[in-house]
Amino acid sequence: MTMAEGFSNGIKPEDQERNLKMSAVVVVHGGAWAIPDDLAEASVDGVKVAAREGFSVLNTGGSALDAVEAAVRALEDNTVFNAGHGAVLNAAGEVELDAFIMDGRTLATGAVSSVKNIANPVSLARAVMEKTSHIMLTSRGANLFAESIGTATVPTDTLVTEYERKEWEKHTNYVSGVMEDFNSQWKVSAVAHDTVGAVAVDSAGNVACATSTGGIRNKMVGRVGDSPIIGSGGYADNLSGAVSCTGHGESILKVTLARLILSHIEQGKSVADSSQLSLQYMGDRVCGAGGAIVVSPSGQWAATFTSERMAWAAVDRDVLWYGLDPKERLKEPLSQ
């Protein structure tokens, strides 16, 4: 298994807590998978735009929750990523979308699964959180709710790219696609996209996370992966931090990856070590590959993956950090 090094800003929590007005941080990912070279530049550009978008919300007084929603909407609107526009097709050639959002202040959570014809499922998930007594609505129920609150629907064709149609026609087998993409004991090839996500901490120390996906190409109709499941595809708690996960959903579900990472943080480990240990455990225990982004209430953050690549970006103070390949840590001034 390739273990990419996590990246942490290296600032001790106690040093950051000396600042009453803490610096806000946003971290985003565009999915952990074997990103082919022809999608590399667009993937990196896309996560940089989304991180800037999320940070501009924080910078203008928005909450961490507002920031992760804005960042994930930007990723859902970008056809290079498997979420919203650009989603993969299931075995029936349909688009079924999953999304999740969580507010670390109160543990309020909203999710949708197997929803159709929605351009920004993350905002629908937020509406489930804020306008219903439930945490998750699925399939027809999620679409009925969307209609009841006036969320616009879009034709399936507008969500599907030409690239995806061609890939779907070429790769008709779910199991081999998953093995090639996420299971590191197999030769990795570029078969499916994966998931987008964001985590943020605002200047008040509140954390939030959001995750959105079209799932895995050729999944069974009605299959739901980790992304909308609390504790697996994401979790946010002001007492420990916020996580958004990506990778092989069935593996992430088995180890409840987001909560596993936070449980290590709760035991005093750094965000980078907690992510690495948990992804390593997922690889060792269930042979699953993936990635995670994490932020702590004190502003420590990490972007870690065991897949071949993961496009990620983070804004911390005046610097935009980003990367794609293992150990890649590039940076540029935010003002650029």
Ligand code: GLY
């Ligand atoms: N990680 C996305 C999925 O497996 O559905």
